[in-house]
Amino acid sequence: MPLIDYIPAQTKIGFMRLRQVSFCLSAALTIIAVVLFGTVGFNLGIDFQGGTLIEAQSTSREADLSALREQLTDSDLGDVQIQEFGSARDVLIRLGRTGADDAAQQAIVQKVGASLGSDFTIRRVETVGPSVSGELVRQSVLALVLGAVVVLIYLWFRFEWQFAVGALVTTAHDIFVTLMIYSVLGLDFDLTSIAAILTIMGYSLNDTVVVYDRIREMLRRYKRMPLPELLDTAVNATFSRTIIVSLTTFLATMALYLFGGEVLRGFSLAMAVGVLIGTYSTIFVAAPILIHLGLRASTVVGKEEAEGEDMAKSGATKGDQRPAKA
Amino acid sequence: MLHFSRLKTAVILVITAVGILFAVPNLLPASVLQHLPSWYASSRVTLGLDLQGGSHILLEVDGAALRKERAEQVRDDVRRILREQKIGYTGLSVRDTTVQLRLRDPNDAQNALTQLRTMVTPITNTVLGGATGENDLNVSSGSDGQISVTLTEAGLNARIRSAVDQSIEIIRRRIDQLGTVEPTIQRQGADRILVQVPGLQDPARLKALLGQTAKLSFRMVDQSMSPQQAMDGRAPADSEVLQGADGVPYLVEKQIRVSGEDLVDAQPGFDQTTRQPLVSFRFNSNGARRFATTTQDAVGRPFAIVLDNQVISAPVIREPILGGQGQISGSFTVQQANDLAILLRAGALPAPLKVVEERTVGPSLGQDSIEAGKTAAYVAAGLVAVFMIAVYGLFGTFALIALAVHISLMVALQSMLGATLTLPGIAGFVLTIGMAVDSNVVIFERIRDEAREGRSAIAAIDKGFSFALGTILDANLTSLATAVILFLLGGSGPVRGFAVIYILGLLTTVFTAYTLTRLMIAWWVRWARPAKLPI
Numbered sequence: 001m002p003l004i005d006y007i008p009a010q011t012k013i014g015f016m017r018l019r020q021v022s023f024c025l026s027a028a029l030t031i032i033a034v035v036l037f038g039t040v041g042f043n044l045g046i047d048f049q050g051g052t053l054i055e056a057q058s059t060s061r062e063a064d065l066s067a068l069r070e071q072l073t074d075s076d077l078g079d080v081q082i083q084e085f086g087s088a089r090d091v092l093i094r095l096g097r098t099g100a101d102d103a104a105q106q107a108i109v110q111k112v113g114a115s116l117g118s119d120f121t122i123r124r125v126e127t128v129g130p131s132v133s134g135e136l137v138r139q140s141v142l143a144l145v146l147g148a149v150v151v152l153i154y155l156w157f158r159f160e161w162q163f164a165v166g167a168l169v170t171t172a173h174d175i176f177v178t179l180m181i182y183s184v185l186g187l188d189f190d191l192t193s194i195a196a197i198l199t200i201m202g203y204s205l206n207d208t209v210v211v212y213d214r215i216r217e218m219l220r221r222y223k224r225m226p227l228p229e230l231l232d233t234a235v236n237a238t239f240s241r242t243i244i245v246s247l248t249t250f251l252a253t254m255a256l257y258l259f260g261g262e263v264l265r266g267f268s269l270a271m272a273v274g275v276l277i278g279t280y281s282t283i284f285v286a287a288p289i290l291i292h293l294g295l296r297a298s299t300v301v302g303k304e305e306a307e308g309e310d311m312a313k314s315g316a317t318k319g320d321q322r323p324a325k326a
Numbered sequence: 327m328l329h330f331s332r333l334k335t336a337v338i339l340v341i342t343a344v345g346i347l348f349a350v351p352n353l354l355p356a357s358v359l360q361h362l363p364s365w366y367a368s369s370r371v372t373l374g375l376d377l378q379g380g381s382h383i384l385l386e387v388d389g390a391a392l393r394k395e396r397a398e399q400v401r402d403d404v405r406r407i408l409r410e411q412k413i414g415y416t417g418l419s420v421r422d423t424t425v426q427l428r429l430r431d432p433n434d435a436q437n438a439l440t441q442l443r444t445m446v447t448p449i450t451n452t453v454l455g456g457a458t459g460e461n462d463l464n465v466s467s468g469s470d471g472q473i474s475v476t477l478t479e480a481g482l483n484a485r486i487r488s489a490v491d492q493s494i495e496i497i498r499r500r501i502d503q504l505g506t507v508e509p510t511i512q513r514q515g516a517d518r519i520l521v522q523v524p525g526l527q528d529p530a531r532l533k534a535l536l537g538q539t540a541k542l543s544f545r546m547v548d549q550s551m552s553p554q555q556a557m558d559g560r561a562p563a564d565s566e567v568l569q570g571a572d573g574v575p576y577l578v579e580k581q582i583r584v585s586g587e588d589l590v591d592a593q594p595g596f597d598q599t600t601r602q603p604l605v606s607f608r609f610n611s612n613g614a615r616r617f618a619t620t621t622q623d624a625v626g627r628p629f630a631i632v633l634d635n636q637v638i639s640a641p642v643i644r645e646p647i648l649g650g651q652g653q654i655s656g657s658f659t660v661q662q663a664n665d666l667a668i669l670l671r672a673g674a675l676p677a678p679l680k681v682v683e684e685r686t687v688g689p690s691l692g693q694d695s696i697e698a699g700k701t702a703a704y705v706a707a708g709l710v711a712v713f714m715i716a717v718y719g720l721f722g723t724f725a726l727i728a729l730a731v732h733i734s735l736m737v738a739l740q741s742m743l744g745a746t747l748t749l750p751g752i753a754g755f756v757l758t759i760g761m762a763v764d765s766n767v768v769i770f771e772r773i774r775d776e777a778r779e780g781r782s783a784i785a786a787i788d789k790g791f792s793f794a795l796g797t798i799l800d801a802n803l804t805s806l807a808t809a810v811i812l813f814l815l816g817g818s819g820p821v822r823g824f825a826v827i828y829i830l831g832l833l834t835t836v837f838t839a840y841t842l843t844r845l846m847i848a849w850w851v852r853w854a855r856p857a858k859l860p861i
Binding site for chain 2: 121123125126146158203206209244247248256259
């Protein structure tokens with residue numbers, strides 16, 4: 001027997017009634033996100049901006065940041081940022097792309113290495129030249145766009161267009177909100193962030209698809225049920241699954257955030273936020289938006305009849321009509 | 327859905343067993359692995375450079391330098407050919423990738439074109455071996471005896487390609503001298519070389535070794551005027567001023583008497599009398615002959631040893647050097663002498679290389695990352711385990727067994743495929759621990775639904791599995807689409823490591839969470855004959 005039953009087996013929450021509120025909230029978040037992109041922008045990491053990053057560990061118990069700062073501003077290195085990294089011993093030094101070319105950048109790195117001297121051991125050096133960072137930007141944009149297109153095509157193929165559009169809007173919403181977190185918290189935006197965003201994209205879609213599957217199945221079974229009511233039933237039916245999976249994934253990201261080390265901290269924070277947003281949007285955006293995309297029982301059923309018997313699908317097979325619940 | 331043929335059961339169990347078997351070496355200490363057969367003991371996850379420590383350096387052939395050098399070379403060839411043919415010309419100059427000149431007598435044009443066209447070589451196709459129909463040079467004439475020789479884009483690209491190939495060879499020779507294990511050196515795109523060297527103590531030294539062209543030449547010092555005069559006024563046409571390693575400028579003849587290509591060996595050593603580090607070298611027979619003639623003619627005059635346009639030393643020739651052996655003594659440290667010997671032995675790069683990307687991680691940080699990743703994975707697995715059992719009881723336990731197999735399979739696949747585990751890969755790993763139970767949850771929730779609709783326990787389980795399959799496939803395929811794109815566009819770096827783990831996770835989760843769980847539950851149903859669902 002299950003030891004506890006925190007999640008009520010059968011919920012009857014009127015999610016669709018809340019859609020005016022949730023749409024407003026989501027629209028507001030998206031607008032804020034866009035405004036932030038324009039004003040605050042992103043804290044671009046060296047992957048996309050070029051430059052050098054040096055992680056060093058003090059040989060004494062505590063790194064003397066102010067002394068280090070003084071030392072490094074002296075030596076004419078252009079834009080230098082120094083911050084604590086995880087513990088009092090570790091520092092992260094960021095050098096902007098000051099060198100006119102790659103060779104000059106290398107010379108600067110050597111200079112910093114020399115001034116760190118014996119007080120610090122260098123644990124990590126990353127340098128990205130201007131040509132490479134440009135390519136990484138192009139590649140990343142391409143990855144995100146291509147990801148969206150492929151998923152859209154897949155959904156269109158498997159579902160009706162209303163679902164495809166709904167899933168795309170929902171996913172876009174999730175990505176915008178996650179990006180907003182990057183902007184607000186000033187998290188380093190680098191290649192791992194692209195990985196995080198694509199993963200959130202995958203997760204959000206996964207979540208949405210599970211609910212959409214159920215909605216489609218119910219559309220086939222209960223042709224007369226008004227759409228808002230049907231959506232509510234479907235969302236409630238999948239509600240416990242949505243919550244449980246969000247929780248386990250959230251627990252995993254929190255484990256990563258707390259114990260996974262400093263380098264992964266930004267990634268796991270973004271993931272954690274993404275999981276929460278993905279869950280919210282599945283329930284409050286993905287499902288109710290179908291009402292406004294003109295989904296009817298006939299769209300699904302009409303297509304179904306044209307295609308004939310849909311085998312091996314989760315959808316109700318014809319002989320499996322069950323009495324509708326009151 | 328709950329019936330399994332014997333064969334199917336066997337296949338599922340074999341996959342599970344093999345998965346666990348090949349994941350195990352990752353947990354064993356080295357002392358145990360020694361006693362195991364090597365094919366089995368080697369089934370371990372390859373750690374990325376960000377975890378084991380090492381350097382990832384992306385080099386780019388300096389195309390601009392290559393163009394310039396090639397254009398100057400063509401100019402010299404043009405001069406030589408026209409002189410040999412006694413064709414008069416003026417204004418021989420290089421503009422970008424075009425060599426221009428004007429014939430003194432426009433009537434020579436036809437003859438000059440024919441002679442100059444002997445320089446043209448067709449470009450061969452590197453892949454298919456045949457001719458591409460394109461040439462490396464275009465020779466054309468304009469009005470009034472104008473002649474221009476243009477380097478074609480195809481010709482330059484072919485040169486860059488072959489420069490990359492040669493450089494890879496030379497870099498390999500240089501790195502092998504460092505005595506590190508398993509460096510990876512590969513071409514990347516048209517003009518780049520990716521060098522990955524694990525577990526390096528001194529990354530700066532590696533970069534110094536890679537960054538140097540190491541073009542060595544022996545030339546005479548021009549004593550017709552002082553270097554200062556040459557810098558102030560006009561240097562003789564055949565000489566140039568080069569900086570010395572000691573900071574002093576030298577006026578050196580452009581003509582190369584002997585070049586580093588004629589070296590057959592170079593070794594670090596010590597001067598007998600001063601105990602200073604030096605590099606001793608030996609020429610091949612051609613080099614030895616030329617060195618002998620040069621030194622015979624110039625006893626009492628200084629000659630310059632020039633490395634990458636810098637004068638290392640300029641000793642005075644005391645007596646002819648006939649044996650083809652010599653020494654270079656600058657003010658070296660032991661390490662510098664060592665590295666110079668390595669560079670000279672490995673040969674010069676055909677073109678300068680620049681570092682366009684570098685990611686170096688020290689071994690201690692890598693170890694810390696692994697430890698942190700392990701902790702995160704254990705904590706994540708623990709939390710998910712507690713949660714699943716709390717929510718689903720017995721079925722939760724089944725899900726956890728499936729999760730354990732899923733983790734083993736991921737590790738085993740990663741080990742067998744030789745895919746590299748990176749730090750983002752660890753993140754992906756921990757993440758899949760949370761997401762892997764998704765399919766189980768979909769199934770269990772569906773079973774609960776079916777039971778609520780009034781089905782018997784067995785029928786509910788049966789229907790739950792069959793209804794959930796479509797959902798699980800849909801959900802995982804959409805995630806898979808994004809993961810594959812990440813893999814394709816993730817480049818060579820750590821992000822690709824993340825994509826690999828993510829893809830493996832999605833593939834194995836369908837097997838473990840769906841098929842394996844179904845088998846476990848089928849066994850349990852047969853054994854317990856439940857009248858009521860335990861969830």
